[in-house]
Amino acid sequence: MNEQQDHTTRQNSAVTVIGLGPMGQAMARTLLAAGHPVTVWNRTAGRADGVVADGATLAATPSEAVEASDLVILSLTDYQAMYDILDSATASLAGRTLVNLSSDTPDRTRTAASWAAGHDAVFLSGGVMAPAPMVGTEAAHVYYSGPAEVMENHRAALAPIGAPRYLGDDPGLSQLMYQAQLTVFLTTLSALMHATAMLGSAGMKAQEALPELLATADTIGDMMRAGEENPGVALDAGEHPGDLSTVTMMGATSDHVVEASVALGLDLALPRAVQSHYRRAIEAGHGGDNWTRIIDSIRGQR
Numbered sequence: 001m002n003e004q005q006d007h008t009t010r011q012n013s014a015v016t017v018i019g020l021g022p023m024g025q026a027m028a029r030t031l032l033a034a035g036h037p038v039t040v041w042n043r044t045a046g047r048a049d050g051v052v053a054d055g056a057t058l059a060a061t062p063s064e065a066v067e068a069s070d071l072v073i074l075s076l077t078d079y080q081a082m083y084d085i086l087d088s089a090t091a092s093l094a095g096r097t098l099v100n101l102s103s104d105t106p107d108r109t110r111t112a113a114s115w116a117a118g119h120d121a122v123f124l125s126g127g128v129m130a131p132a133p134m135v136g137t138e139a140a141h142v143y144y145s146g147p148a149e150v151m152e153n154h155r156a157a158l159a160p161i162g163a164p165r166y167l168g169d170d171p172g173l174s175q176l177m178y179q180a181q182l183t184v185f186l187t188t189l190s191a192l193m194h195a196t197a198m199l200g201s202a203g204m205k206a207q208e209a210l211p212e213l214l215a216t217a218d219t220i221g222d223m224m225r226a227g228e229e230n231p232g233v234a235l236d237a238g239e240h241p242g243d244l245s246t247v248t249m250m251g252a253t254s255d256h257v258v259e260a261s262v263a264l265g266l267d268l269a270l271p272r273a274v275q276s277h278y279r280r281a282i283e284a285g286h287g288g289d290n291w292t293r294i295i296d297s298i299r300g301q302r
Helices: 003-011 022-033 045-053 062-067 079-086 106-118 148-161 171-200 206-227 247-264 269-283 291-298
Strands: 015-018 038-041 071-074 097-100 122-128 141-145 163-166
Touching (some): 015 022, 015 062, 022 038, 022 045, 022 148, 038 062, 071 148, 079 106, 097 106, 106 122, 122 171, 141 171, 269 291
Parallel strands (some): 071 097, 141 163
16 A cells, blocks of 8 residues: 555544544544544433434444544543543453543543553543534644654544644643643633623623623733744743833732722632732742743742
8 A cells, every 4th residue: 555545544544433522523523524434432322313313323332432443532521431431341442542632631641541551552642722613624723642653643534623733752741731721711711701790890791891802812912922022932041021011010900900809899719819920929029020920939939
């Protein structure tokens, strides 16, 4: 088989998807649309009805699902769910590639990779950086880590889900990147709801407030890049030049957010957490440094 034929074969190879929540269903449909024979399994079998109607094959057991394909994708609540499901199918794992796209901690991901190796399977971890409706679109990308050869062997088959971004051999690295991205995402969502509640206290409806707030969220990246052509270079060098937004200035702003939230009777968990970053930097004598100095206390440094 020449290289082009091998590439085409991998593009159209059989894939199993275990876990049919919204994300699993979206991945199964995307793989079907890309021409892959797809076998699915879910603890609640009824969730498979839609993707089976679209052309997927429903396996009766986890073992049957694993044996249907060399490439097995897991989309589950956490890594414990993988053990709960596949512990009855370990005899079928040898020679398979498990791609776990579930969310958990980097340490649990590394443990899972060792568990898979103990059953003669190879393992890739990943994090899908898109909600279910965006899976398979140009806006979707997926971080992966694990053995480089395994990644390359299955890149063509995985690409329809979202553009693959390979981070390295450490299976915990893609999970760490995923959790870092979720830190930005979840904190931003909480901030948007807190800000909406602030404006709502003055009678402004969410449909009026959110477009203004989202416009600010959309420009944060541009703001970061405006001060540094390649954001992060100064941080890596341990430099925090205070010629733009200092810790003291940003800290005063965080104080005002807390005070306004107190006056409005809102929950203070988020604004006080932000305030504490600036206060600790000021207490450590870094008030004249750039706001990025708050990373010291986040790292547990003084």
